[in-house]
Amino acid sequence: MNKTLQLIASRRSHRAYEQKQITAEQRAALLDAAVQSPSAVNRQPWHFTLVQNKDLLNKINQYCVENARSKTDASPRFLQEDYHVFYHAPTVIFISGPKNTSWAPIDCGIAVQNIAIAAESMELGSVILGMPREAFQSIHGDEVRAELAFPEGHDFIIAIAVGYPADTKDAHVVEPNKIHIIE
Numbered sequence: 001m002n003k004t005l006q007l008i009a010s011r012r013s014h015r016a017y018e019q020k021q022i023t024a025e026q027r028a029a030l031l032d033a034a035v036q037s038p039s040a041v042n043r044q045p046w047h048f049t050l051v052q053n054k055d056l057l058n059k060i061n062q063y064c065v066e067n068a069r070s071k072t073d074a075s076p077r078f079l080q081e082d083y084h085v086f087y088h089a090p091t092v093i094f095i096s097g098p099k100n101t102s103w104a105p106i107d108c109g110i111a112v113q114n115i116a117i118a119a120e121s122m123e124l125g126s127v128i129l130g131m132p133r134e135a136f137q138s139i140h141g142d143e144v145r146a147e148l149a150f151p152e153g154h155d156f157i158i159a160i161a162v163g164y165p166a167d168t169k170d171a172h173v174v175e176p177n178k179i180h181i182i183e
C-alpha cells in the first residue's frame with residue numbers, strides 16, 4: 001500500500017483529545033489542504049473558520065445541547081451528560097457555504113476530507129462534525145454565524161475537530177454489497 005492509501009486506511013473518527021494545542025505549522029498545513037480541494041466549476045464555495053478559543057467552542061456546544069434537547073427527536077448523544085459536540089478538541093474548523101447551492105455541500109465535504117487526511121498525515125486525530133448545526137438552527141444562529149465571521153448569505157455546512165487523539169478506535173466495519181464492478 002502506498003502512503004496515501006495507508007493514510008486513508010488509518011484515519012479514524014477520534015472522540016477524545018489531549019489538551020495540547022496543534023502547532024502553527026500544522027494549522028497552516030490543514031488550511032492549505034482545505035483550499036486546494038477541487039470544487040464544481042472551480043467555484044470554491046466555502047469559507048473556513050478555524051477556532052482555538054475554548055470559551056467560544058464551549059458556548060457553541062451549549063447552544064447545540066440546548067437546541068437539541070428542546071426537540072422530541074434529539075440524537076441520543078445529546079442526552080448523555082458528558083457529551084460535548086467538539087469532544088474538547090483544541091482546534092475546530094467550521095466550513096460554511098452559500099445557502100441553497102446544489103454543489104456547495106459536496107465541495108465542502110471534499111474539503112473536510114482533505115483536512116482529515118492532512119491531519120492524519122501529521123499524526124493528528126480528527127472527527128468530522130455535523131452536530132454543530134444545532135447551534136445554527138437555534139435562536140442563537142445569527143449570533144454564532146456573526147461570531148464565526150461567516151460571509152453574508154453563508155450558513156454552516158460541516159465542521160471538523162482536530163488535535164492529538166486521546167482514544168483509540170477500530171476501523172468501521174465495511175458493509176457488504178456497496179460495490180458493483182461491471183466489466
Ligand SMILES: Cc1cc2nc3c(=O)[nH]c(=O)nc-3n(C[C@H](O)[C@H](O)[C@H](O)COP(=O)(O)O)c2cc1C
Nearest residue numbers: 011012013015127128129130131132158169171172
Ligand atoms: C457528514 C458527517 C457528519 C458527521 N457528524 C458527526 C458528529 O456530529 N459527531 C460525531 O461524533 N461523529 C460524526 N461523524 C463521524 C461518523 O460517525 C464516522 O465517520 C463513522 O462512524 C465512521 O467511523 P470512522 O470515521 O472512524 O471510520 C460524521 C461523519 C460525517 C461524514
